[in-house]
Amino acid sequence: MKTSMQDFVWPEEGTLFDLSGYNISVAAGPHPLYHQKREEIEANWLDEHEANPALFNGEMLIHRDIRIDAAGRLVATGHLTPFATMLWWRKQQERPVAEHLFPIAVPITRDGAILAIEMSAKTANAGRIYCAAGSLDAHDVVDGKVDLDANMLREVAEETGIDLSAATPVGGYLGVRVMRAVTLFRIFRLPYDAEEACALVRHHMETDHEQEIAGPVIIRDKSREGRNYPAFMPPIIDRIFSSDSPINGIL
Numbered sequence: 424m425k426t427s428m429q430d431f432v433w434p435e436e437g438t439l440f441d442l443s444g445y446n447i448s449v450a451a452g453p454h455p456l457y458h459q460k461r462e463e464i465e466a467n468w469l470d471e472h473e474a475n476p477a478l479f480n481g482e483m484l485i486h487r488d489i490r491i492d493a494a495g496r497l498v499a500t501g502h503l504t505p506f507a508t509m510l511w512w513r514k515q516q517e518r519p520v521a522e523h524l525f526p527i528a529v530p531i532t533r534d535g536a537i538l539a540i541e542m543s544a545k546t547a548n549a550g551r552i553y554c555a556a557g558s559l560d561a562h563d564v565v566d567g568k569v570d571l572d573a574n575m576l577r578e579v580a581e582e583t584g585i586d587l588s589a590a591t592p593v594g595g596y597l598g599v600r601v602m603r604a605v606t607l608f609r610i611f612r613l614p615y616d617a618e619e620a621c622a623l624v625r626h627h628m629e630t631d632h633e634q635e636i637a638g639p640v641i642i643r644d645k646s647r648e649g650r651n652y653p654a655f656m657p658p659i660i661d662r663i664f665s666s667d668s669p670i671n672g673i674l
Contacts, residue, residue: 431490433600439658442596443495445607447486447524447569454485454502456521460511467514468507477545480507484559484569486524489605497598497607499524501569503561510547513604523604526596527556528575528587529659534616537642537663540582540624541651543634552640553656555582571596571607582635584627585620587611599658606655610663617641 434440457464472478484501485508492498501524512521530538540555542548557578563569576587590611597608613620624639642650645664647657 433491437599437601437654437658439597439599439608439662440491441495442491442497442598442607445497445499445569445571445596446492447497447499447501447571449484449501449503449564449567449569452502453504454487454508454521456485456512456519457502457504457508459520460508464505464507464511467511468505471507471510471547475545475547478506478510478547480505482506482560483509484524484563485509485512486522486605487520489522489524497524497596497605499605501559503564506558509558518603521603523558524607525556525558525604526571526575526607526609527554527655527659528579529554529608529610529663530579530585530587530590530613530620531593531610531663532613532615532617532620532641535643536617537660538583538585538613538617538620538624539640539642539656541637541640543637546635548653550637550651551653552651553653555579555585555636557581571609575609581633582631583624583639584631585613585623589614597659597662599655601654604655608659 468480482503483506485504486499486501489499512518532538539552542551555578559569559574563574579585579587590613593610593612599606621639645661
C-alpha cells in the first residue's frame, strides 16, 4: 500500500479494512475549511439551530491528511472546530477539504447480539440506528494526541450508562470510509445478555438529562429491513454475522 499523501489510495469505499493502530495528532486553530467557508457555515447554523434548538455548537475535531501508513496505522491531523462546520460539510454533494473521523465501540452481548441505539429527535441524527458513539472533542486529547479508547468509554457511558471497562476488547481497530468520513470500530464483549443490556440502558435513560437516545436496539443478523442505519454500520454488521469471519468466534 502506498503511503505518500500524493499516491495514497484508500481501500474500496464502504469496504471494512483492518488497522494495526492509529496516530492522530491535533493542530492549533480551527480547520482551514472553517476559515474558507465561515459565512456559509454560520448561515447554515442559523437554519439548523432554528429547526432544532437543542443543537449545541461546541467544538469537535475535524480532520485532514487522513491516511494509512506503511505499518497499517491510521494517521491523521485534527483541528478543534465549531460543530456548525460539520453540519454544513455533510450537506455538500462533493464534500470539500475536510474529513470526518470518529470511533465506535461495537458491544456484543453474551448471547451474541450487537447492542445499538436509536438516536432521539433532539439530535442531529434523529432516528438513525448505530452503536453508541460521539464525535471526538477536547476531552479526548492528551498531550496533543487523540485517545480513541477514552472517547468510546465516555460516549458509551454517557448515552447508555454501560461501563465499557467491564467489557473485554476483541481484536484491534477496523475501519470503513464512506464519502470522506472514516469510521473506526472496536468490538467489545459485554458481560450481559441482550435483555440485561437493554434493561441497563433503559434504567440509564430514566435519569439521563441529555436524552440523546430514543432507546436500545438489538441487532441479531444482517437484515436491513426497518433499520435506519447510516452507511458506516452495514459493513461491520456483515463482518460480525458472517459465518466465515474470524470475529464470529466471539458469538
